[in-house]
Amino acid sequence: MRRRETAAAALIVAALSIGAAGLAFHHKARAADHLDPPARTTGEGADVASDIADIFVWNDASTVKIVMTTAGPQAPGTPPTYDRDVLYQLHIANTGDPTTSQFDINIRYGKDAAGNWGVQFVGIPGASGPVSGPVQTVLADGALVKAEAGLFTDPFFFDLEGFNDTKATGILSITSGRNFFAGKNDTSFVIEFPRSAIENGGKPINVWGETRRITGT
């Protein structure tokens, strides 16, 4: 069994390598959605602020939590990426039809007169209105609505170095003890709200996110 597991692991590296060739990797760190689409999020003029890294959605007995990570992965010490001209959107469908959303959450960054960055969340289910305030600060609306934007550790994990080494050398060198994303950060936001605000007779919810950049000035 041990031999089969080892061999299976090696085979998956081969699979990833072949996939990488097809994907025309020209950056080391494309993974869940980091640096995709590459024509817009890599190279000269890359729109780093608009680059979604990952989206997470889960719930507990009373609340739903949604996380969007962006602008990563960045090395420690790199400041967060806030951009007033980008609109971050989360779309939630609760009718069983994933193609039409019933809840749209809009997130924007902006500065005050002193140059401090703030964040605004509009449309959080269960919130009494827009939720806004300084970045890197827990913002609340009542007991169950919370939101925060700021710099956090990238939660994604994947041995991308082993993957790239394999691609370059043909020698498999993957290890479960190595995570390319370890110690790197993303500019992210977290939203929590009451599940009762979107529950619809036991139907599943469907979530997707997008980033949009202002057209014109």
Place this chain on the structure above:
Amino acid sequence: MKLVSLLAPLGVTGLLLAGCGGGDSSSSPTPPAIAAVDVTPCLNQVVYEGRTVANLVVPDVLQLDMNQPSGFPNGRRLTDPVVDLTLAVLFLDLKSEPVDTLAKLPLDPSSTGVPQLASFPYLAPASGGAPAPGAGAGFAFRTDPPAAYTRVDRMGMPAVATALINGANKTPYNDDNPAIDATGKWVPTIKSDLLALTTPLIGQFRSLGLKTCATGGTGS
């Protein structure tokens, strides 16, 4: 678990061409024909609760049944091993191989190595030191409607846009939305790219005793 091994050159993984052996072809037995690889069974296999792989990736959204335990592919928690789970549902026959076959190895790291927080905001503080809490008031946010902005990126399921949509299709895929996905527009592309991933590997999967969801190809 460090894995170091030699990999046969990619692209020569067993897809031998009949009639290329040279010598006295008149006396050589004709190799049996190799059936074309078909990944349709992979896209049609059920992952959970009647949802097929195709249902999971088209349209490109994350679905969460709040009455079932959260955990990819029912939603996605910060700690879910999505890479290993995704590879399993794309390549392995889930009737024979559990969906967590690769995650149990584990193939990739099984966590970030930094614990996520048990309570809000759940994400671990920034590596190298979290920025100080923000300050200020009276922030100037844009008020333009969404239509005044132009799409840059979209995401639902992890790795769909990155692994199953290739090359020149990436930008137009990111410009679409779940309603367009649901028309089936991207199904041929996804199927074609999955076939390209599977074809060179299917014989190797089988030689390791793993049952593949794809049919045809080499091995048994």
